[in-house]
Amino acid sequence: MKVEREKFSETVDKMRKEGFDYLVKITAVDYGDHLEAVYMLRSIAGNKDETLEVQMPEDDAWMPTIIHLYKAADWYEREMHEMFGISIKGRRMDRLLLEKWDGIDPPFRKTFVWDTPYRTDEGKK
Amino acid sequence: MTITRINIGPVHPSTHGVLRLVVDIEGDTIVKVEPHIGYLHRGVEKLAETRMYMQIPPYTEKLDYVAPMSYDDAYVAAVEAALGVDVKERAQYVRVILLELQRIASHLFGIGAMCNDMGQMFTVFMWGFKDRDIVLKLLEDATGSRMFYVNMRLGGLVRDLPPGFEDEALEKLDYIDRRIKEYESYLEKNSIFMERTKGIGVLDTEAAINLGITGPPLRASGVDYDVRKNNPYYVYEKLHFSPMVLYSSDNFARYKIKIMEIKESIRLVREAFRLMPEGDALGMPVKLRSPDTKNRIVRVSRELPRGECVMYMVGDQQKPYRLSIRSPNFINLAALDEMSRGGRIADLFATMGSLDLVMGCVDR
Numbered sequence: 090m091k092v093e094r095e096k097f098s099e100t101v102d103k104m105r106k107e108g109f110d111y112l113v114k115i116t117a118v119d120y121g122d123h124l125e126a127v128y129m130l131r132s133i134a135g136n137k138d139e140t141l142e143v144q145m146p147e148d149d150a151w152m153p154t155i156i157h158l159y160k161a162a163d164w165y166e167r168e169m170h171e172m173f174g175i176s177i178k179g180r181r182m183d184r185l186l187l188e189k190w191d192g193i194d195p196p197f198r199k200t201f202v203w204d205t206p207y208r209t210d211e212g213k214k
Numbered sequence: 215m216t217i218t219r220i221n222i223g224p225v226h227p228s229t230h231g232v233l234r235l236v237v238d239i240e241g242d243t244i245v246k247v248e249p250h251i252g253y254l255h256r257g258v259e260k261l262a263e264t265r266m267y268m269q270i271p272p273y274t275e276k277l278d279y280v281a282p283m284s285y286d287d288a289y290v291a292a293v294e295a296a297l298g299v300d301v302k303e304r305a306q307y308v309r310v311i312l313l314e315l316q317r318i319a320s321h322l323f324g325i326g327a328m329c330n331d332m333g334q335m336f337t338v339f340m341w342g343f344k345d346r347d348i349v350l351k352l353l354e355d356a357t358g359s360r361m362f363y364v365n366m367r368l369g370g371l372v373r374d375l376p377p378g379f380e381d382e383a384l385e386k387l388d389y390i391d392r393r394i395k396e397y398e399s400y401l402e403k404n405s406i407f408m409e410r411t412k413g414i415g416v417l418d419t420e421a422a423i424n425l426g427i428t429g430p431p432l433r434a435s436g437v438d439y440d441v442r443k444n445n446p447y448y449v450y451e452k453l454h455f456s457p458m459v460l461y462s463s464d465n466f467a468r469y470k471i472k473i474m475e476i477k478e479s480i481r482l483v484r485e486a487f488r489l490m491p492e493g494d495a496l497g498m499p500v501k502l503r504s505p506d507t508k509n510r511i512v513r514v515s516r517e518l519p520r521g522e523c524v525m526y527m528v529g530d531q532q533k534p535y536r537l538s539i540r541s542p543n544f545i546n547l548a549a550l551d552e553m554s555r556g557g558r559i560a561d562l563f564a565t566m567g568s569l570d571l572v573m574g575c576v577d578r
Binding site for chain 2: 110111112113114116118119127129133136138140159160161163164165185186187196197201
């Protein structure tokens with residue numbers, strides 16, 4: 090299900106009230122011209138899964154937090170912030186979770202340049 | 215009272231790898247636990263974007279090095295969904311048998327490691343390793359390697375079960391079945407074990423759902439959710455499988471649920487052997503040129519020994535454009551703070567042991 094970023098908070102709020110009480114995963118995809126944040130929600134009692142896809146431009150990447158609804162969002166939002174450079178509005182993030190990336194692109198974006206080449210057998214016989 | 219901050223790890227015998235815990239304590243009561251992860255971050259999700267589809271299973275297997283077969287299966291299932299490949303019927307049974315054997319091995323390891331974390335019960339750690347090795351020997355017979363199998367191919371397996379495997383497996387499973395009763399009688403009559411597990415690390419149902427924990431810890435908190443039942447794959451529907459649920463939500467429940475799942479897995483393997491049809495179980499060759507999967511999005515759920523794994527994959531030509539892995543340990547570790555808050559610092563490792571963490575899976 091595609092959702093606009095402006096309507097995202099109220100959509101999740103509504104779904105939470107409808108019984109989607111379990112957050113499976115938050116992730117993101119870099120499609121080259123835009124970023125997409127993916128929220129997987131589940132209703133355990135109803136045994137239903139729903140995926141919310143939110144598109145955003147690369148140079149204005151932010152998402153509102155949903156940590157007040159799902160505590161599970163805590164680490165997922167931090168991971169998304171570190172790996173995709175999507176900032177999370179409405180919450181504090183005191184420290185980085187996985188790695189410290191200084192002065193480079195967010196590593197999971199397609200613009201990230203690999204330091205070492207794919208094959209490092211140059212110069213070997 | 216003043217709050218003291220102590221640092222545990224990253225190198226510590228009880229941290230199952232490299233995990234650093236920063237714990238705030240008041241007296242010996244825990245105020246806050248902050249896990250610092252990332253020491254094993256290898257960027258497998260990014261690495262997958264540079265490899266062809268069937269070059270990736272060796273990487274995904276090494277995420278959870280205690281139950282590699284399960285990750286192997288979860289990833290290959292995602293590729294099968296992307297390419298629209300059906301798994302042969304016999305191969306489905308063989309996969310279920312191998313996955314359940316892997317679950318038994320993993321839970322034996324988990325119980326042993328939990329007892330080791332609590333000090334005192336090194337005996338069970340040795341028992342767990344010894345019995346796990348018996349199951350690993352079975353998996354070695356079936357796949358050719360002891361730990362990292364890479365045994366799944368599109369639509370089937372690398373090799374079918376060898377002749378005589380069924381008799382050998384059933385015999386070994388009878389032995390494990392007897393051993394499990396010994397574990398129970400040894401541990402549940404042990405006052406140290408009971409005092410450090412009963413009523414310790416309680417996480418009620420509502421908090422468990424809100425924190426998004428998964429697998430045995432979720433079912434130990436009274437939530438009846440198992441992917442094998444709620445969203446069945448392979449032949450689990452035919453096998454009269456019922457998920458194990460307990461309601462006491464403490465360390466003891468998280469230990470007991472593993473014992474119950476081992477028994478259920480043994481039953482499942484026996485039943486799968488009985489129903490397994492003759493025929494072909496081999497998959498496609500690995501160098502197969504796959505059809506174009508550009509922008510095809512798949513999402514596959516699998517019940518790993520430690521919880522639910524979701525593979526979210528966006529396809530590209532011959533390789534994933536993006537592979538996102540929901541690791542069960544990552545989210546279970548995030549709940550450690552809530553579980554151990556208010557308890558004693560000495561019980562922190564009992565609680566952590568009951569979560570059965572594998573750091574490779576947490577960091578990815």
